[in-house]
Amino acid sequence: MKHTLSVLVDNEPGVLTRVAGLFSRRGFNIDSLAVGPTENPKYSRMTIVIDGETHSIEQVTKQLHKLINVIKITDLDPEESIERELVLIKVNAPPTTRAQVIEIVDIFRANIVDVAKNTLTIEATGNTNKVKAIEEMLAPYGIKELTRTGKIALSRGQKSG
Amino acid sequence: MKLTGAQALINCLEKEGVEVIFGYPGGVVIPIYDVLYDSKIRHILVRHEQCAAHAADGYARATGKVGVCMATSGPGATNLVTGIANAHLDSIPIVAFTGQVATQMIGTDAFQEADITGITLPIVKHSYLVKDVRDLPEIIREAFYIASTGRPGPVLVDIPADISNAQFAHRHPVKLNLAGFKPTIKGNVRQIKQAAKSICHAKRPLIVAGGGILRSRAWDELQELVRLTRIPITTTLMGKGAYPETDDLYVGMPGMHGTKCANYALTECDLLLAVGMRFDDRVTGKLSTFAPDALVIHVDIDPAEIGKNIKTRIPIVGDAKTVLKDLIIAVEKEKLEGLEDIGAWLQQVNSWKKKYPLAYKKNGKLLPEFVVEKTYELTEGKAIIATEVGQNQMWAAQFYKCDKPQSFITSGGLGTMGFGLPASIGAQIGRPDEVVIDIAGDGSVQMVSQELATAVANKLPINIFILNNGYLGMVRQWQELFYHHRYSQTDLAVGTPDFVKLAEAYGAKGIRVTEINQVESAIKEAIDSPETVVVDFLIEREENVFPMVPAGGSINEMIGGEIE
Numbered sequence: 001m002k003h004t005l006s007v008l009v010d011n012e013p014g015v016l017t018r019v020a021g022l023f024s025r026r027g028f029n030i031d032s033l034a035v036g037p038t039e040n041p042k043y044s045r046m047t048i049v050i051d052g053e054t055h056s057i058e059q060v061t062k063q064l065h066k067l068i069n070v071i072k073i074t075d076l077d078p079e080e081s082i083e084r085e086l087v088l089i090k091v092n093a094p095p096t097t098r099a100q101v102i103e104i105v106d107i108f109r110a111n112i113v114d115v116a117k118n119t120l121t122i123e124a125t126g127n128t129n130k131v132k133a134i135e136e137m138l139a140p141y142g143i144k145e146l147t148r149t150g151k152i153a154l155s156r157g158q159k160s161g
Numbered sequence: 162m163k164l165t166g167a168q169a170l171i172n173c174l175e176k177e178g179v180e181v182i183f184g185y186p187g188g189v190v191i192p193i194y195d196v197l198y199d200s201k202i203r204h205i206l207v208r209h210e211q212c213a214a215h216a217a218d219g220y221a222r223a224t225g226k227v228g229v230c231m232a233t234s235g236p237g238a239t240n241l242v243t244g245i246a247n248a249h250l251d252s253i254p255i256v257a258f259t260g261q262v263a264t265q266m267i268g269t270d271a272f273q274e275a276d277i278t279g280i281t282l283p284i285v286k287h288s289y290l291v292k293d294v295r296d297l298p299e300i301i302r303e304a305f306y307i308a309s310t311g312r313p314g315p316v317l318v319d320i321p322a323d324i325s326n327a328q329f330a331h332r333h334p335v336k337l338n339l340a341g342f343k344p345t346i347k348g349n350v351r352q353i354k355q356a357a358k359s360i361c362h363a364k365r366p367l368i369v370a371g372g373g374i375l376r377s378r379a380w381d382e383l384q385e386l387v388r389l390t391r392i393p394i395t396t397t398l399m400g401k402g403a404y405p406e407t408d409d410l411y412v413g414m415p416g417m418h419g420t421k422c423a424n425y426a427l428t429e430c431d432l433l434l435a436v437g438m439r440f441d442d443r444v445t446g447k448l449s450t451f452a453p454d455a456l457v458i459h460v461d462i463d464p465a466e467i468g469k470n471i472k473t474r475i476p477i478v479g480d481a482k483t484v485l486k487d488l489i490i491a492v493e494k495e496k497l498e499g500l501e502d503i504g505a506w507l508q509q510v511n512s513w514k515k516k517y518p519l520a521y522k523k524n525g526k527l528l529p530e531f532v533v534e535k536t537y538e539l540t541e542g543k544a545i546i547a548t549e550v551g552q553n554q555m556w557a558a559q560f561y562k563c564d565k566p567q568s569f570i571t572s573g574g575l576g577t578m579g580f581g582l583p584a585s586i587g588a589q590i591g592r593p594d595e596v597v598i599d600i601a602g603d604g605s606v607q608m609v610s611q612e613l614a615t616a617v618a619n620k621l622p623i624n625i626f627i628l629n630n631g632y633l634g635m636v637r638q639w640q641e642l643f644y645h646h647r648y649s650q651t652d653l654a655v656g657t658p659d660f661v662k663l664a665e666a667y668g669a670k671g672i673r674v675t676e677i678n679q680v681e682s683a684i685k686e687a688i689d690s691p692e693t694v695v696v697d698f699l700i701e702r703e704e705n706v707f708p709m710v711p712a713g714g715s716i717n718e719m720i721g722g723e724i725e
Contacts, residue, residue: 010341014290025283062465068287068307071341116489 007046009071015069032150047152083153092142093120165191166294167325173301181215187233189260192325210609212583214244218256219584224591228255235273246284250574254313263323286314294327302335311344313464331650348479357491365506366392372399380566382485395423402563416444419553421517423605428717436460437481440470449717520724529628533560544596547585549605552634555706559601579608585668603629613667616693624687630702664695
């Protein structure tokens with residue numbers, strides 16, 4: 001099972017290296033890692049997705065906690081959290097198929113952010129499943145380039161997780 | 162008050178109570194050494210930076226204080242790496258200061274530039290690259306606090322040259338602000354109560370204590386708990402001295418070269434109380450057959466150690482001293498409800514202890530076990546023993562019985578050859594009134610023999626007892642037992658220096674021992690001498706360390722160690 005860890009860290013140079021270094025040294029594989037500053041500029045939040053089948057989440061969490069720059073770790077419950085990912089997809093869209101592609105974009109409530117003669121660049125946000133679904137739907141038209149941010153997540157409700 | 166970074170650094174070190182720095186100067190740290198010139202802090206000039214880190218480590222182990230070492234940028238800093246890794250694996254509090262090229266030069270491949278914070282990332286507890294001189298006092302306060310609090314470990318502070326020279330308004334006191342570092346000291350009350358209950362109901366209980374007892378100065382509490390419960394106890398290599406080894410309930414060291422009694426007791430026990438140890442592979446052997454019937458209670462300051470290698474029934478995160486104090490109270494209370502009779506178990510353990518003592522064949526030849534045993538007798542077990550790594554280390558661990566804590570200084574985790582000599586320098590400086598002996602091998606000591614200069618220059622009466630077999634003995638032993646006597650690259654005999662002459666070349670005293678009847682007088686002469694002394698014991702070349710658990714084997718299946 002995939003686990004999403006929300007990790008509050010000091011917003012300082014080198015902290016990402018420390019976290020990444022710990023993962024590689026202990027042999028933990030990261031599925032995705034997204035990082036950015038929080039409401040408090042002193043801290044950043046890392047959203048780390050790891051495979052709980054191959055590694056003990058307990059060991060990962062405990063080892064992470066030993067880093068002095070790690071303030072707080074929450075293993076987010078998928079039922080109790082909101083997760084989003086952003087994807088940019090450059091897809092083939094010559095005049096013959098352009099209308100079909102735009103239809104897919106509309107269905108997914110995605111946006112077209114760039115138009116060229118034979119391609120459209122599409123921005124989609126959503127949970128991992130939605131992002132995967134739009135990618136699958138667009139694949140038959142020929143995806144030329146794709147980039148994803150990795151998942152970011154917050155717990156639901158008033159409590160800060 | 163306006164100070165330079167270098168002045169503030171030394172000022173802060175004085176405020177931290179630092180008595181001694183082990184170090185080696187170089188280009189970018191000249192400003193710091195210039196301030197040090199007038200400071201009351203003693204500086205010990207080593208002859209290789211690796212030994213500055215090891216000496217700081219030995220000092221920390223012998224005194225319980227934070228050891229401090231210093232080196233210049235580039236090669237000076239990289240030479241510290243082994244010493245930092247060594248302190249990291251054995252959880253020793255040291256703070257390492259390195260010079261760095263000036264801030265604006267970082268990243269340009271400047272002369273003597275090395276990214277030392279990057280290089281040491283996986284082997285430090287924490288590290289700092291100082292980017293603003295105004296942060297320096299806070300960083301130093303944090304470095305000492307982090308190194309010595311919770312599970313101890315090395316902290317590195319990298320100081321660029323311009324930071325050392327920059328002036329700023331320095332103010333004391335500095336307040337700590339570490340949101341991400343709050344070690345759990347007090348153990349969970351319910352868990353401790355449950356542990357006490359299990360301890361009182363166990364039929365075959367055993368305690369295994371490790372280096373954590375020494376780090377947290379919990380030796381009195383440990384003795385009190387054993388006195389209260391009469392549970393037999395084993396201490397790991399790192400925990401040597403945590404409990405008096407001459408006590409009846411002490412069963413010896415566990416693991417690869419431990420006693421049969423300790424390993425049998427571990428295998429048969431139905432309750433294992435592990436305190437301040439981390440179930441290293443050299444202790445457990447094959448995990449699936451380790452303490453198979455035991456309910457494991459694991460007390461450790463580092464939550465990541467609990468459940469890492471061994472399934473734990475009752476985990477207790479906390480400082481060993483604090484937890485043991487609470488556990489003693491809980492056991493006293495629980496005892497009133499009745500205590501399981503462990504008489505039969507004690508009898509069993511005792512019979513193993515009697516039947517399988519550590520022994521060696523006495524054949525009239527000069528054997529290393531005899532040298533260590535004599536050293537023990539003649540120092541009445543009161544010396545501080547440092548060791549190198551390999552056979553010398555295991556013979557020292559087996560035959561030098563430590564009754565006192567902080568008196569056995571050895572590289573347990575990293576297994577660093579060349580640790581003992583610089584560590585004994587650090588120990589002697591930290592505890593000048595004690596007899597300090599480095600039990601060495603000829604291979605290990607050659608890695609750091611230049612430190613004889615440091616010892617002589619500082620008039621340190623350390624004793625280096627070389628168990629000289631002209632081999633990398635432990636590797637040779639494995640080659641003999643598991644690689645058909647193919648001694649690939651382990652024979653050092655040709656080219657090994659005359660250690661007596663080597664000692665004399667440095668201005669130390671050198672004594673050679675070739676016969677068994679010279680051992681006693683040589684040891685006496687060495688420990689009575691106010692000089693640095695090297696004793697070259699030309700021991701039986703192919704003596705092995707027994708008993709032994711082959712790598713990956715079960716600890717109750719030991720080879721050797723039986724004396725006909």
